[in-house]
Amino acid sequence: MNQQRARRGHEDDWWRQLYGDGEGGGQAAAGGVAGRAGVRTAGPSDAGPSDAPDTLDDRVESALRAVRAPAEPKPWEPPVRPAAPPPAPSTPIPLPATGPASRDTAPDTPPSRTAGFVGDRPPTYDPEPGALPAADPGALDDLVPDTALDGARYGSLTLRAASQRGDSARYRGEVRRDALLTARFGAGRQALILVAVATPPPAAAGAHRAARDACAWIGDAVGRSYTQLAEDIRTDHRDALKSGLQRLTDRSYGKLRGRARELGAAPERYTAALRCLLLPADPDCRTRVFFGVGAGGLFRLRDGAWQDLEPATADHDTGDAPGSDGGPPRSAPGLAHGPYTAESPARPAPFLFRAAFARPGDTLLLCSAGLAEPLQEEPDFADRLAARWKADEPPGLVDFLAAAQLRVKGHTKDRTAVGVWEA
Incomplete structure (x- = not known):
């Protein structure tokens, strides 16, 4: 249990240094920015080395766990919403006629019905x-x-x-x-x-x-x-x-x-x-x-x-x-x-x-x-x-x-x- 607690504490320290989130407010944030620039600064949570394993896989796993939850917006980084494009002019959606009687009176005859017939109008x-014929499972x-x-x-x-x-x-x-x-x-x-x-x-x-x-x-x-x-x-x-x-x-x-x-x-x-x-x-x-x-x-x-x-x-x-x-x-x-x-x-x-x-x-x-x-x-x-x-x-x-x-x-x-x- 002590090892797991030490590991979790180390991951929290690493997370605060990376994204500037946690105790210490602006000081932690500054440390996070500096960390991203490649300079590590000491902070209140920097309690010295930990005996918990600290590998690249551990850090990636910790980051993945963190990003699964939605991050709270920072007060100094308010989201900027892009302007919505103007709505496209609405066009009516044609409703096709159904049933054999209405097909002959439809204004636009489907091409599949106009191919391969003789006479004044399509069948x-x-x-x-x-539709497939009804099937009897006992007489297939x-x-x-x-x-x-x-x-x-x-x-x-x-x-x-x-x-x-x-x-x-x-x-x-x-x-x-x-x-x-x-x-x-x-x-x-x-x-x-x-x-x-x-x-x-x-x-x-x-x-x-x-x-x-x-x-x-x-x-x-x-x-x-x-x-x-x-x-x-x-x-x-x-x-x-x-x-x-x-x-x-x-x-x-x-x-x-x-x-x-x-x-x-x-x-x-x-x-x-x-x-x-x-x-x-x-x-x-x-x-x-x-x-x-x-x-x-x-x-x-x-x-x-x-x-x-x-x-x-x-x-x-x-x-x-x-x-x-x-x-x-x-x-x-x-x-x-x-x-x-x-x-x-x-x-x-x-x-x-x-x-x-x-x-x-x-x-x-x-x-x-x-x-x-x-x-x-x-x-x-x-x-x-x-x-x-x-x-x-x-x-x-x-x-x-x-x-x-x-x-x-x-x-x-x-x-x-x-x-x-x-x-």
Whole structure:
């Protein structure tokens, strides 16, 4: 204790000499000033040497303890406050409008909403994802990413595929309902590529599961029969192809009906429009096969112009003969159908089939209704897509997605697009 008291007394002496603070008033202060000038003067507290350690570290530590507390202002050193600068002129802070209705009437449209759209004014919703869908911790495999992107190259063809949530689903925090499957069965020249796009009916609870099931089950059916399917495509056995694919499609829709019963759901709600492409990897085979059920689009970009390849009548092959032009562009009728009852056939709409011969420079486009509708209804939209996709080289994945994201006011559904470029 004596050693600590001696050490504290020595630190106090050192402090008074350094800053002139303590007993003795002006005499201590003068001593402090002289100490700062390098001259040590004796004072009342200078009682001689101390046996306490007196190192540089000790002195620094003492100074740090002292400066942690606010120092009292000296009477002879009153603080001088700098003059405050004149206040800047006040400017009103703009309050951005919120909500979809007010966004269209806001005087200044954010640049993010004016980029990448056609029409007189930008769409109501923001172009980027907003709220995430609600998650169930017990069913995290139900979550679907906002955007899916895939691609491949085999022989003379280059494949690009993208699926994304629509503007409306992004705004409301709903899950993407469109489903996309890209799969390769086999290897080498015998390989067969399947691309499947499924879209469930609107406003059906759990509809995205039905779309995923439809893609998975048609993928399973095609994968088990790909060897014979690839051979029928190479040998142009279209009747066999059509009947075989129709049987596989009906089997997949039968499974959907069974799953609806398991879930206690109405069969007309637990279903999906299903559109598929079969693409042989054999570079010597240029036949591309489309089949499916329900709404969507099948188009071909040839010589800078779009052609609608949708089969004109249900269950009828309007395929192109090898080497032919494939016929003039046509518009496809709707596929409206009545209530889906227990007595209905396995699939909810007529079976569609088409085999098309691909020429170098062609671009084949398979898409869900979310992209097919603006392509058919908005000429500016169709022209912009044609300008982006008619290049000699197929686009990269990011460029393909950027073009597919071109927006049109009033078209807010999920969009799924599959493009096949022919070299």
